[in-house]
Amino acid sequence: MGKTLGYARISTNEGQDVASQKAMLEKLGAVVVFTDIGNGSSLDGRDQLEAAIRLLDPGDELLALHPDRLARDTADLLTIGKRVIEKKAVLRINDPNIVLDGTDIMAEVVLTVFGMVGMMEKHFIKARQRRGIEAAKLKGIYKGRPATISxxxxxxxxxxxxxxxxxxxxxxxxxxxxxxxxxx
Missing domain, CATH: 1.10.10 (Arc Repressor Mutant, subunit A)
Structure with missing residues (x-):
């Protein structure tokens, strides 16, 4: 077996810390942990994930703690899995235990289900955010994001x-x- 590369992601630097994810990934065998800061709604701007996938050699493993650390979109999650398999490497997710190596259709089905759960979570988060903004607007305490240009x-x-x-x-x-x- 080759090397294990870990991948961790947090949504924001405000109140979130990647250290616990990194420590757990190292405990699970990651020799290097790549970290991104940003939401999981898109693969855009995920430079460290891209770097980790580029560095995979045949027999290597890309390890993440949870599916939502990789992506909150089914298509993105499956795209990551496909890219890892194309490198003849393995995508392993710790919780739930998913090992995607291109030989087990059930692993792909489980990954798809968790991708759909991530999409639902993303939808519910956005819906709650919209309701909160509307309530704040009614109270006159939400004015929108401040202008960034003159x-x-x-x-x-x-x-x-x-x-x-x-x-x-x-x-x-x-x-x-x-x-x-x-x-x-």
């Missing part, structure tokens, strides 16, 4: 003759934000 900066660049795409690049914002600032 409409004056956007207008000044526009007066210099720059288009929306160039303004967005210079200010490191999306074009839609440029249009909103110009309309304000």
């Amino acid at each position: 409409p004056d900066d956007v207008r000044e660049l526009r007066q210099q003759g720059l288009g929306a795409t160039e303004i967005a690049k210079r200010l490191k914002i999306g074009r839609a934000s440029v249009y909103r600032a110009l309309a304000a």
Whole structure:
């Protein structure tokens, strides 16, 4: 058997600590633990997960503590599993015990079920968040996220003759934000 690479993820640095996941992964045999900070709703921006998968050699193992540490989306979870198997490596999840090596259809079925559970959790979290925001708006205590760009900066660049795409690049914002600032 090859090396075991661990993967840990926390959603945010605020009040969450990756140390306990890292310690458990090391206890379970991970020689290196890759960690990402960010939600599990997307594979975008998960540089450490990408690095771990790239480093897998045939016979290696990618280890995670729980399916939701890898992804909260069925398709993403299965994509990760497929990529690991394509490297002729194994995806092992500690709790519940899932070993995905491409030979056991039941492991893929169980992984799919947990991916669906993750999607449901994500849906419920977003629904509770929306209800909380609506309740706060009714009380007048929620005003939305503070603006991160100055409409004056956007207008000044526009007066210099720059288009929306160039303004967005210079200010490191999306074009839609440029249009909103110009309309304000």
